[in-house]
Amino acid sequence: MPTALAPGPIGSAPAGRRPTTPALRIGPHTLAAPVVVAPMAGLTDRPFRRLARELGAGLTCTEMIAAAAVVRSPAAARALLDLGPEEHPVAAQLVGGDPQMMAEAAQICVAHGADLVDLNLGCPVPKVVRLGSGAALARDHARTVAVLAAMVRAVPVPVTVKMRLGWDERTINAPELARALEDVGVAAVAVHGRTRSQAYRGEADWRQIARVRAAVRRIPVLGSGDVRDPEVAAQRIARGDVDGVVVARGMLGDWHFLEHTVRRLGTGGSPPAPTFAERLALARRHWDAMVDHHGERLGVRRARKFVVWAIRGCAGAARLRQQVATVDSREDLDRLYELILAAGEGPLGWQRPVFTSGEG
Numbered sequence: 001m002p003t004a005l006a007p008g009p010i011g012s013a014p015a016g017r018r019p020t021t022p023a024l025r026i027g028p029h030t031l032a033a034p035v036v037v038a039p040m041a042g043l044t045d046r047p048f049r050r051l052a053r054e055l056g057a058g059l060t061c062t063e064m065i066a067a068a069a070v071v072r073s074p075a076a077a078r079a080l081l082d083l084g085p086e087e088h089p090v091a092a093q094l095v096g097g098d099p100q101m102m103a104e105a106a107q108i109c110v111a112h113g114a115d116l117v118d119l120n121l122g123c124p125v126p127k128v129v130r131l132g133s134g135a136a137l138a139r140d141h142a143r144t145v146a147v148l149a150a151m152v153r154a155v156p157v158p159v160t161v162k163m164r165l166g167w168d169e170r171t172i173n174a175p176e177l178a179r180a181l182e183d184v185g186v187a188a189v190a191v192h193g194r195t196r197s198q199a200y201r202g203e204a205d206w207r208q209i210a211r212v213r214a215a216v217r218r219i220p221v222l223g224s225g226d227v228r229d230p231e232v233a234a235q236r237i238a239r240g241d242v243d244g245v246v247v248a249r250g251m252l253g254d255w256h257f258l259e260h261t262v263r264r265l266g267t268g269g270s271p272p273a274p275t276f277a278e279r280l281a282l283a284r285r286h287w288d289a290m291v292d293h294h295g296e297r298l299g300v301r302r303a304r305k306f307v308v309w310a311i312r313g314c315a316g317a318a319r320l321r322q323q324v325a326t327v328d329s330r331e332d333l334d335r336l337y338e339l340i341l342a343a344g345e346g347p348l349g350w351q352r353p354v355f356t357s358g359e360g
């Protein structure tokens, strides 16, 4: 079995060990760790979120959901807002740009169990920005304020936003926008330290993220972008650059990264690096959860990309990767797991996947 840390609040640290970072509060919620798992389209479904919570994440979030879809169809809302009682606190992320529709969609999220509602102000993809949503909405200060004001009025739970630094390097507006959103009642701001023009290229600019933290008065600011090192994350919080961090691609294929970040920002401990078998066992727990939750056919399909990420650095990875596309059943998945385990770790060890795209 995996070596997952026992889940639980940071306050449950062993005697003599104090949490190293201050508690992160968003509205009435005191998070168990200042570590939020990013919304990631196509990835952060209920099995993903549940495992993240078990590993100690303070908050998880659905992938972005089109407000129009949840408002127009109760069946779509049910499917998209698949929030479980085991997940609290959990946020639902909406994308859209019409104040009334966003208010209505926020209410539907709460009716389906969301403890927080987040607005996506960072999605860079053309099909979203063409509609004036995501990163395009954030360019229009007045409309963004109107949308958030309507959402805050509509629901009794905290409304948060996830934004980029700005549209491009000449139009960085995150500090001013965050301050204006604080004034209409937004409860927390997560900032991805890239512009829309950058998409996922280059490095996230944490000095700019810190400027957002300096611009707001009361609400927490979370930093997103290239969170890869628990020690660096701890330093950024200790310096007061941010109140918490958002973990995204850094945990894909590497559940222990999330677990270690939670531990470092909680009790200050640094667990030893996982063995190959431990890493694989945790990955397997997630694949199995997807099959249990989505059913064999869909679950196995959804598991495939996670299998590819998990076997990076495995001896004979190229050959094993070819087999992933042929995996169609739980039995196939079990067989592949045994093959991977038998192959063992290659000379370079596990390698973080290289990603060039996303949606936030």
Ligand SMILES: Cc1cc2nc3c(=O)[nH]c(=O)nc-3n(C[C@H](O)[C@H](O)[C@H](O)COP(=O)(O)O)c2cc1C
Binding pocket: 038, 039, 040, 041, 042, 043, 062, 063, 064, 093, 120, 122, 123, 162, 192, 204, 224, 225, 226, 227, 246, 247, 248, 249, 250, 355, 357, 358, 359, 360
């Ligand atoms: C596959 C993928 C899907 C994403 N989907 C969303 C999304 O639905 N909503 C959102 O706000 N951000 C989304 N993002 C952006 C992440 O939440 C995060 O801000 C970004 O990846 C930067 O963090 P990182 O450099 O640690 O990956 C996505 C990113 C990836 C890689």
